[in-house]
Amino acid sequence: MVADSPFVSDVPADQALDAWRDACATAGCPPRVDAVRVPVGEAVGRVTAEPVWARRSSPAFDAAGMDGIAVRAADTVGAAETTPVLLTDFAVVDTGDPLPDGYDGVVMREHVHRVGDAAEVRAAVPPYQHVRSIGEDVSASELLLPAGHRLRPVDVAAAAAAGVVELAVRRSPSVVIVPTGDEIRPIGTEPAPGEIVDTNSLMLAAQARELGCTARVTPIVPDDPALITEAMRKAAADADLVVLVAGSSAGRDDYTARVVAGAGTLAVHGVAVRPGHPVVLGTVDATPVLGAPGYPVSAALTFDIFAAPLLAALEGAAPRERPVATARLARKLASNIGMDDWVRVRLGRVGGEIVATPLPRGAGVLTSLVRADGLLVVPAGLEGHHAGERVRVELLRGLGEIGRTIVAIGSHDLVLDVAASALRADDPLVTLAGANVGSLGGLVALRDGLCHLAGSHLLDPATGEYTLPYVERVLGDEDVAVVRLVHRDQGLIVAAGNPLGLTGIDGLTRVRYVNRQRGAGTRVLLDHELANRGIDPAAIDGYSREEHTHLAVAAAVAAGRADAGLGILAAARAFGLDFVPVAREPYDLVLRASMVDDPLLAPLWELLARPEFRAEVEALGGYGCTEMGRRIR
Amino acid sequence: MVADSPFVSDVPADQALDAWRDACATAGCPPRVDAVRVPVGEAVGRVTAEPVWARRSSPAFDAAGMDGIAVRAADTVGAAETTPVLLTDFAVVDTGDPLPDGYDGVVMREHVHRVGDAAEVRAAVPPYQHVRSIGEDVSASELLLPAGHRLRPVDVAAAAAAGVVELAVRRSPSVVIVPTGDEIRPIGTEPAPGEIVDTNSLMLAAQARELGCTARVTPIVPDDPALITEAMRKAAADADLVVLVAGSSAGRDDYTARVVAGAGTLAVHGVAVRPGHPVVLGTVDATPVLGAPGYPVSAALTFDIFAAPLLAALEGAAPRERPVATARLARKLASNIGMDDWVRVRLGRVGGEIVATPLPRGAGVLTSLVRADGLLVVPAGLEGHHAGERVRVELLRGLGEIGRTIVAIGSHDLVLDVAASALRADDPLVTLAGANVGSLGGLVALRDGLCHLAGSHLLDPATGEYTLPYVERVLGDEDVAVVRLVHRDQGLIVAAGNPLGLTGIDGLTRVRYVNRQRGAGTRVLLDHELANRGIDPAAIDGYSREEHTHLAVAAAVAAGRADAGLGILAAARAFGLDFVPVAREPYDLVLRASMVDDPLLAPLWELLARPEFRAEVEALGGYGCTEMGRRIR
Incomplete structure (x- = not known):
């Protein structure tokens, strides 16, 4: 071929x-492209096709720079706090008024005391005090704008002030x-x-x-x-x-x-x-x-x-530029030699530094560009970057917004999406951004200072306890807090109508299964359930086939590539599939204890306490909110 | 009052x-403001009024991720370079084609050798190799965009791909x-x-x-x-x-x-x-x-x-943010306690660092905003900044453009304006930005690493020589180059028709004069001419009245505030004034020798050598270009 x-x-x-x-x-x-002449009012956003020279001076006359009185400077010689001078020859002026003929200085109204028709001045006035000279802003014939300049509101206003009412610009x-x-x-x-x-x-x-x-x-x-x-x-x-x-x-x-x-x-x-x-x-x-x-x-x-x-x-203009920043890479990033690799990244400020988490890199994943806060170009000559390396990113969002972003890395749950949306609706500056790397990956990211929250639902088979044993294993002595988000149903996602009649884990040996990746809480749950029943994973067709999200598992079932996969009810519903409940498990948010009272997270805690939000979550199906927001460690 | x-x-x-x-x-x-529903094609730039959830998955089917052939993975087991497998059951697919029923992997066309109707494969195919899974980009019911999101082209495209053809957005x-x-x-x-x-x-x-x-x-x-x-x-x-x-x-x-x-x-x-x-x-x-x-x-x-x-x-959206950068302040900046002071600055990259030069600060000087590359806010609690201090600036131009800016600080001459315009017309990325601080101020700025070029026309009265003695005085042992820009006429700018009949410096004792600031080459020239004639500066009315540019001097004469001032012909012409020639002087560009061959300045040297540019300058009147571009040191 x-x-x-x-x-x-x-x-x-x-x-x-x-x-x-x-x-x-x-x-x-x-x-x-051709040049066209347009009125100044229609020129914003266009590019000048020739230099713009001032046609007249602005201001076009000497003007009062303050509200007060116009005086002759010579009349005020010797004026002081102890020797005030009483003027009868003066003119009241407002800011912008032409300086009346014969006067050469202005005294601010706050410094004038009226005594009948006279005005008392307590300081000598240097000539041209508080006078805006003719041409102070722009002098006739001065170069105002070069050719090749993209016009902004101030530019057209300055042109109009200098007597230019039409501009030669490039057409669109x-x-x-x-x-x-x-x-x-x-x-x-x-x-x-x-x-x-x-x-x-x-x-x-x-x-x-x-x-x-x-x-x-x-x-x-x-x-x-x-x-x-x-x-x-x-x-x-x-x-x-x-x-x-x-x-x-x-x-x-x-x-x-x-x-x-x-x-x-x-x-x-x-x-x-x-x-x-x-x-x-x-x-x-x-x-x-x-x-x-x-x-x-x-x-x-x-x-x-x-x-x-x-x-x-x-x-004829300079291309637009994106602002750039330096960020710490949240995980290793491999790249092919010989190609500039444009990697989309999410950004957040964690521990005073900007952290970049690479998004899916497929050319077909447009949502990676939708979710990106920045672009990282791995140049053709590099094989990639190490985790934690500092890299240059082109910004797609402002640093202020990025600083208000709550970075949640770990297991994915639909409740985080719903919370992200509710937080944004309350305050457009607040973003809750997630990256799905599984529960264990989230705890590791938290340990490495790469996120604020790690979403986790890891079952410890030895104790039957969720999350806490893993926190101690991964984060050791660190001062860590754990806040419960929800309880949720895990179950087998199967084709609509459950054509193979699955009733639970026992039936998995006779169907094509689709699994989650190692480190995912759902994978740990499966292993636990299999061990309880003495089923050898090798007996399950598809055990080694890994997907990274609940939705991807559901998609595999919907496409007929698999008969069943363990996941949450919401994922089954998304694809119109059936759901065979297996277990109800807690889903927790793990964070550094020092972050609990950080203003960044305050809107989230407030949201979790809100009855309307809990009602919205329970309406999704498969969720229990009785412990939502409770700190369990 | x-x-x-x-x-x-x-x-x-x-x-x-x-x-x-x-x-x-x-x-x-x-x-x-109210929410309205608009077609996706009209929604760019608007803000989402509610979260956007995917209506269908994208891709909506398993699809070939490469051009090649769709195969059954199981048929390729054992295939290797030395043991190729010949397949007769396969389907030719192009990128994006639905994966035909029964097949579960794709082999890239580059790795397939056609042998008659069969295809030879030299590597085993893992299941789902080069297959884009249903929902790879977005899964039905997934949160695509939160409320409060300003829509960009990628956002509306992703929404449309997920089956959303109308969006609820805030009206303008x-x-x-x-x-x-x-x-x-x-x-x-x-x-x-x-x-x-x-x-x-x-x-x-x-x-x-x-x-x-x-x-x-x-x-x-x-x-x-x-x-x-x-x-x-x-x-x-x-x-x-x-x-x-x-x-x-x-x-x-x-x-x-x-x-x-x-x-x-x-x-x-x-x-x-x-x-x-x-x-x-x-x-x-x-x-x-x-x-x-x-x-x-x-x-x-x-x-x-x-x-x-x-x-x-x-x-309901986040306010737009300007990018920020750190810059070194080119000169001391005083500010009033109690007020946030928004200072407009020009920016340029000099010696690897961004340098900020404050522009005129008057509320009426709109051109300061036109010329600004950035805004520096001196907060209410500060009395200002020292020269050389590092400050945070909000950027009004991209750093790339700023890096292509030639910073000229010193004496102002109209030829620099004309050059700025010509350079931009040649290449929209090149900017020549000036700050007028007088010849001596320019040499000091060059010494302090705050500019690339210092425009200078300083006469040394002791030797009658221009520029070079001052270069040695200010820059000492530094390796400095001097390039001649023009010769130009200096003269007395007087009212149209020269009503007072001035013929030269001698007449200044009987008129109202307007002077340039200390350190300006024109001021030095005046002092030299006065000394030659034994005229005491104190005998000149207005000697102590200082303006900072030729144009400001001309403006003072035009407004009738003064009868005469020393300056260049172009300034007199700008205000329709008369001109009494006094001297022809050289105007030079001083720079570090190491910068002579810097690519930043190459377009300038090329321009100065161009006959059309010289003709344009001479047409301004009062200029001689015979030595333009000659390196005199």
């Missing part, structure tokens, strides 16, 4: 961008998005199996608009080179950039590279960026074309890395 | 905001701006003396729109309490926030506080913030009202400090 596939190369991102720019220049793509670049693919369906349709809803076009158009462009999405084009070519050329006719979505790889129905090469110039096919690798950069009919991969994270990042700088250059 | 003025207090900013919020709650102002808050003042004229009118163009409304409306609000500006209301009250109540009827512009102080025509107190509740009059002090915060008819000062910097900052958090709260 290698022989008949076009070669997808690994061009480093900066070289790819340079090659694209060179191809654009060679193809005669305009280096800048126009981006046309062309979705392709036989399996792609418009948003709003209910996709049949194998069909995919066209969320990429929605996203890419919104990304273009965020950069100040106009954006338009064409109808979906089937996987047919002739039709794609036609749609691309038509789009190029009124676009400054065409984005072809999907088909940029080298599969049987991937026509983008061929189509661009056939109708124009193919500058790059394949970049050393992950996610994003199969990218097409080229031109057609003097218009740049970007072929974006169909995986949504790849599409979003590709636009960011390649389209954004090109569009900024078309406006 | 104190007696009859309402009291403008000094409420700390956070207390003022709390008092305003309390007043809003008491007056029955809605805590949030509506801001109505009411400009007041007898002296205020609409933009586009040519203001008569004493009149002011209404640039504040333009700016405030744009600031509101930048925050995602809708904004409307009413006609200008004269200084009449009844008319202002009427306009305010009318605005309040369809606004979520009313901004009254100007009149917020305690002058004779300042009615805002009275009007708000009369028609509603006056919560705060006066805050401990500079610029911004005379701020009015209150409510009318269950709508919040902000009375903004008329000084443009005060108006802009007041909106930022008070309106922005209120509007974010109305949307």
Whole structure:
């Protein structure tokens, strides 16, 4: 199969961008979009096409800088607390009034004592005291703004103050998005199996608009080179950039590279960026074309890395920059040599330092970008980073918000989602962010100073006790508090109608099972239940097949890949599956005792005490809230 | 006068905001704007009004994660390089295709060798290799987004992928701006003396729109309490926030506080913030009202400090945050105890550190905000900062751009403005930023590592030589380079038509003079010319009156405050004044020798060598470019 596939190369991102720019220049793509003249009131967000020089001075006259009286400085010579001077020749002025002819200083009203028609001054006035000189803000003919400046509210106000009522700016670049693919369906349709809803076009158009462009999405084009070519050329006719979505790889129905090469110039096919690798950069009919991969994270990042700088250059402006910060990596991060690896991370401030927890890295996991607080680029030359290493992250949220984020690492429970949502609704600045690494992983993260809370439901088979024995094992002498969140039902998630008639753990030897990962409380519970019954794990088909969340277990059952898996009722309900109860267990929050009274967590404790919240949790089914918020250690 | 003025207090900013919020709650102002349901495609930029839960899983089916063939994992057991397995039961799949029934793994096309109709596999396939599981991105019923989340392109795409086609979001808050003042004229009118163009409304409306609000500006209301009250109540009827512009102080025509107190509740009059002090915060008819000062910097900052958090709260979202950085202060900064002092600063990276140079601090100097790269808040409890102290700045430009900024501190010349504009037009990432502290101040700044270039035209009276003797005096043994920028004419700037018939320095004893500050090259030149003629500086009226730029000197002459001042031809032309030549002098750029070949400065050297640029400078008048760019040391 290698022989008949076009070669997808690994061009480093900066070289790819340079090659694209060179191809654009060679193809005669305009280096800048046209300049247009617009009134100052419509110019905010646009980029100046030429320098802006002041047409008049501001202020245009000498003006009083304070409320008070205008005086002749010479009349006040010798005035002091002990030798006040009584003035009869003065004029009352308010801030901004022109300085009346003949006067050359202002005395603040607070320092003037009226004595009949006269004014008593108790300090000599230096000439031009409290006078705003003509041109104090800007002098006629001064350079106000350079070309290539993106206009902000203060800029247009300053221009207007300097007598400039119209500005030459670059028009908005126009981006046309062309979705392709036989399996792609418009948003709003209910996709049949194998069909995919066209969320990429929605996203890419919104990304273009965020950069100040106009954006338009064409109808979906089937996987047919002739039709794609036609749609691309038509789009190029009124676009400054065409984005072809999907088909940029080298599969049987991937026509983008061929189509661009056939109708124009193919500058790059394949970049050393992950996610994003199969990218097409080229031109057609003097218009740049970007072929974006169909995986949504790849599409979003590709636009960011390649389209954004090109569009900024078309406006003659500096590309927008994300702020950066240094963070401590919560866990080891492996990365392939030879590719820039764009890793999405959650961020939180723990113990005075920002901690970065990597999110799932698949190119198809768009929620990883939704949940990301930052982006960490592992450069092509590195094999990754160690846990605890300090890394540079580009911020997607402000540091203030990140500082108000409660970081919960450990076992996942739906109640944490519900709490996250309730906390945010109360105070938009509060975030509860979770990473699911299992109960044991959470305790280790807590020990290593990487989270505020560890969600845990670990059963100690020896004692039948939950959580506490593990806390002592992992955190030793540390001063740790444990707060109960809920009791919840664990059970077997099975197909709707329970077709195999499972009644409990005993039946697992005759079905295909899907397990949780080592260190997960649910895995420990299974092992305990199996041991109680003397069942050898090796007797269970699928015991070694591991998923990382309750929902992933339910998904495996829903897809028919497994007949049963242990998990919570809410996960079964999410997929319309049946549930065979096995045990009711406590789910606890473990934290450092010093954090119990930290203001960061106060909103959470307050929430857990609220009857409405408890009612909401119990309505989910499978939960008991009688001990919610009780400190058990 | 104190007696009859309402009291403008000094409420700390956070207390003022709390008092305003309390007043809003008491007056029955809605805590949030209404929720509306909009299609996902129109929701970007808006804030979620309720949590968003996934309606379906994404992917909705198990799918191939790679281009290749779908296989039964069990069929590949034992396959290895030396023992390939030949499969006849497989299905060719592309990335994203549903995994055909009966298959449970995918082999990448690059690892498959076709042998007729069969496929040769050289490695065993673990079950579910290269399979994207149902729900890998998001599982049905999972929490996708909390309430209070401002939607980005990735968010709406993820929502659409999870089957959510409509979102409940907060509508845009509506801001109505009411400009007041007898002296205020609409933009586009040519203001008569004493009149002011209404640039504040333009700016405030744009600031509101930048925050995602809708904004409307009413006609200008004269200084009449009844008319202002009427306009305010009318605005309040369809606004979520009313901004009254100007009149917020305690002058004779300042009615805002009275009007708000009369028609509603006056919560705060006066805050401990500079610029911004005379701020009015209150409510009318269950709508919040902000009375903004008329000084443009005060108006802009007041909106930022008070309106922005209120509007974010109305949307139920976190207020936007500016990124922050640490910078070294280029010079001493004094500040009044008792007021938060918002200082605008220019930033540049010099010797590996960010250096902050304070800009003019007047509330009327809007260009200080235009030119600012950052804001430095000196808190109420501090008297200021020492030169060289490390301070926290809120960034108004990205650090990447700041790193490409050439910092020129010293004497000002218009040629630097022209160069700044030309450099930016060539490359939007290059900025040439100047601070005018006089020639000597520039050399001191260079010595202290606070700039890249010092613009200097200092005459050594003892030798008649320019610049070099001072370089040795200030920078001693440092390895310093000097590059000639231009020769330029210095002369007396006099009123149009030269009514006093001045012909040179000799006539200065009979006119009102305006001088430059100590350390300015022009001041040194004057002193030299006076000494040559045996004229005592004390004999010159106005010798002690100091301005800091050529343009300010010209402005003083234009305003009739002085009859003459020494300066450059371009400054005289800017104000339509006459010019009596006195001397032609060189203007040089001083820099560390190590910086000559630094890539930062390469675009500048290239520009100085360009004939078109030299022609442009000579066309300004009063300049000679024959030595432009020549290294003279």
